[in-house]
Amino acid sequence: MRIVVVGGGMAGTIFANNVARRLTSELRSGKARLTMLTASDKHIYQPGWLYVALGRMTPDQLEREQASLLEPEIKLHVDPVKSFDLGAKHVVTASGKVHEYDILVIATGSRPAAEDVPGLKENSFHCYSAEDALKLYDRLSAFNGGRIVVTVGLPHKCPMIPLEITFTMHDYFRDRGLLDKTEFYYTYPIGRLHSLENVALWANGEFAERGIHQETFFNMKEVDGSKAVVRSEEGSEIAYDLLVSVPPHRGQKVIEENSLGANGWIPTDRHSLHMQGDHGDSVIVLGDTTNLPISKAGSTAHFEAEVAAENVATRVKIGREVRSYDGKVFCFIEAGKDRATYAMFNYQKPPQPRAPNAAMHAFKMAYNQLYWASVRGLL
Amino acid sequence: MELITAMKRAAVGDTLELLSSDQGSAKDVPEWVRKVGHEMERTEQDDAKVWHLFVKKAK
Known part of the structure; x- marks a missing residue:
């Protein structure tokens, strides 16, 4: 099984690490192959930019080498995808290299416009x-x-x-x-x-x-x-x-240029997270890249990535997918410099935010560091 | 918010159908449509309590 992940942000990285942990023996034996294609050798913790704007963090605190975050079985190429051929099941990168896949995961994210x-x-x-x-x-x-x-x-x-x-x-x-x-x-x-x-x-x-x-x-x-x-x-x-x-x-230009979705958002099934349309069985879409009317947030990407990783792992092991994404999102809400609350919700249950407090803010500040364990699939 | 985003991409004369389980949408959408100057064609609620709001892009 050849699994190709396009994008090294939160969704792509959590997905790849989670799959690598579930399929360690298959990846080592060559039964499965896991490749990540990304545009940058750096990984950025984007939620930290809020603190940079207030003078409470510096950009270097939000950055790690992408290679340092990945399980050793993942083949990383800093070589962004330029074209997708979903019918032929391959992608072509900026360097001209062709990557064939059995399962493609598209997690290219969004950009301010x-x-x-x-x-x-x-x-x-x-x-x-x-x-x-x-x-x-x-x-x-x-x-x-x-x-x-x-x-x-x-x-x-x-x-x-x-x-x-x-x-x-x-x-x-x-x-x-x-x-x-x-x-x-x-x-x-x-x-x-x-x-x-x-x-x-x-x-x-x-x-x-x-x-x-x-x-x-x-x-x-x-x-x-x-x-x-x-x-x-x-x-x-x-x-x-x-x-x-x-x-x-907007979504990334490469999505628009390949006509995968208007404004760079790919039509996606809200439960299976597969791309809608003819080639959906072999294409999964995660994080901001979906057209789902839910939060474009790191937490969404995280929970989607976990569901997709388990499904891809079971597809390799038992030939079928076992989990359905329920729309789970957990967002901290900073209510000032030293108080926070949170919103936890899914497709069925709306959030019930409570009065902000210092403990939730402390949890958020701790999570800003714990992220580096989270993105490795440890948390 | 999905309707506002989709309206930007729609052509004048297009009718969009918004499905929403949010009670607030049934009140807020007609108000927004009136403010911006589009046309509220009709509003229905189905058996599953989902609102169907039909809005025509007028400008």
Whole structure:
């Protein structure tokens, strides 16, 4: 059985390590072969960029050599895929090498596409890369008061970041003694503060306590940097002194270029995680790359990867898949610099966030380190 | 949110059907459609309590 994993992010790496642990003897004997094709020799813990933006972590703390994270039976090639031939069951990489497979796992992730909103890239700050997070830190540390507007594009990676960046910035300016000179103005695309209803209800109370203004049904249409205003599809206009955005996201270009899914999202069965369509039996899609209407989050990628890994391992061992993904997601929600809560939910059960506390924040900070065990498939 | 994302990709005149088990959608979607200026064609709830909201892209 030749298993090829495209993508070395959270989903691809957890999947590959989990499979390697389940199929150690098969991989050593040559009965199975596990190959990872990725674009970078580095692995980044992306949730850490929030802390970089607040000056509480540095980018080097969020980075490891990809090879150091993988089980020894995994053949790693830093050689990204350029074309997919699902009918012939092979992929071709940038170097021109052809990799044939029996099972293909596509986990290429997503990318911010601020350019999809006119003026957004030039006039806003975000934390979706180490470089951008550092720019946001520089801007925040130079900011001495005024109106901070948070705007949210769709779809986006990490559903909690609009709330987290708002709460953590609020604490940041409280610590700097600038709260009385700083107005927070939060916008959101639908008619409440968050896509998950119970999270929105919880956030309402936090916003009221902190005096954070909110405008719902706000979908960015354009940003006019010369007038420092952001306009919405719904016809409203908000002036800003600092615009902090959650840019809309797209899947990777290689997915669009190979016509595997509109905007880079691949149509995927919500339970089996197989690609929909003619070639689905041999293609699994994980993490942000799916078109599933669930959170594009590391935790989603993690739980999907575990299900898929068990299924691929049982397919090798007993010729069938045994597990179904139930939509499980667990997201921490940083409610400031030293308090957090969480949202745990699946396709059937909505989250019930509790009052934030210091212990959950401490757990999140610990998880930021535990991630390196998690991605190896140890946790 | 899925509807908002899909609307951006749709052509003027297309009708999209949104399926949602979220009670809030039945209230929020018509409000959003009215604000943006699209057209709410109809809303139905099936036996499984799933809302079917039909929205026509008007601009």
